[in-house]
Amino acid sequence: MTETYDLIVVGAGPCGIAVGAAAEKAGLSCVLFDKGCVTSSLLSYPYYMTFFSTAVMLEVGEVSFTIPNAKPTRREALAYYRKVVEQCGIEVRQYEDVVDISGEQGAFSVTTCSANGETMDHLASAVVV
Numbered sequence: 001m002t003e004t005y006d007l008i009v010v011g012a013g014p015c016g017i018a019v020g021a022a023a024e025k026a027g028l029s030c031v032l033f034d035k036g037c038v039t040s041s042l043l044s045y046p047y048y049m050t051f052f053s054t055a056v057m058l059e060v061g062e063v064s065f066t067i068p069n070a071k072p073t074r075r076e077a078l079a080y081y082r083k084v085v086e087q088c089g090i091e092v093r094q095y096e097d098v099v100d101i102s103g104e105q106g107a108f109s110v111t112t113c114s115a116n117g118e119t120m121d122h123l124a125s126a127v128v129v
Contacts, residue, residue: 020090021061035097
């Protein structure tokens, strides 16, 4: 079965989530694929790390990043970005790696491989990497 979307996003980190939130707000059908979990890139940051940026500068869409201090910790950022995914209704396929992208603007084919080794084809008008 081939699934069709307006937009496919490779990666469910902060940037991918921001693209997904904007797509959802614009009424586009969108899915994010990540070879790990949501915001898996942040998991490698030091456990007690504090960001240099303020929470306001890291906000995505219309979801407030409310914390007790001006600058969020790694833990607060992980919780926030997962909240954005939930509140914005972003479809995320965790542990589904993008293995091939072909086509051209308006007609892309994206092949993914799930954690159990199953491959699946998806069609999209646009792809963000």
